[in-house]
Amino acid sequence: MPAPTSEVTATPEVHCGCGVTEAGSDGGRKAVGVEGKERNLKRLRRIEGQVRGLQKMVDDDRYVQEIKITVKGGYSPDVIAVKQGVPVKLDFYRDESAACTEQVVFGDFGIARDLPAFRTTSIEFTPDKAGEFTFACGMNMVRGKLVVEAQTTG
Ligand SMILES: [Cu+2]
16 A cells, blocks of 8 residues: 555645645635735725824814813913814813812803813814904803914915
């Protein structure tokens, strides 16, 4: 009885350590699997590129202006400069529980928002008009100023 030929006992041959195996009887299916994986990897790269692009847009203050404000007996900073027509995200961190500052009001923009103590509350809006506007606590005692710079077209 002859010894089994190498053809029968052959294990898939590995090329140059790249992980691609020699096509055997089921090689066709394997090859499709590898192609599918590469297609998916390409898609993944493309999606990753899109995510990076979006992240850049979010980071770029032409697309959103994010400002952190600490609330503690007043607003810090108490003068906020933003651009007209560009979405604004104001992150108010209220570092106290004194009742005075439990609400913040942007009267010119129709915004009144409760600020829970020791938490960040984000207020988002798009300043549609230029000028200087006062924002204040609900009692209009503690105040800050929102400066909206007119947007130059171009
Ligand atoms: Cu107050």
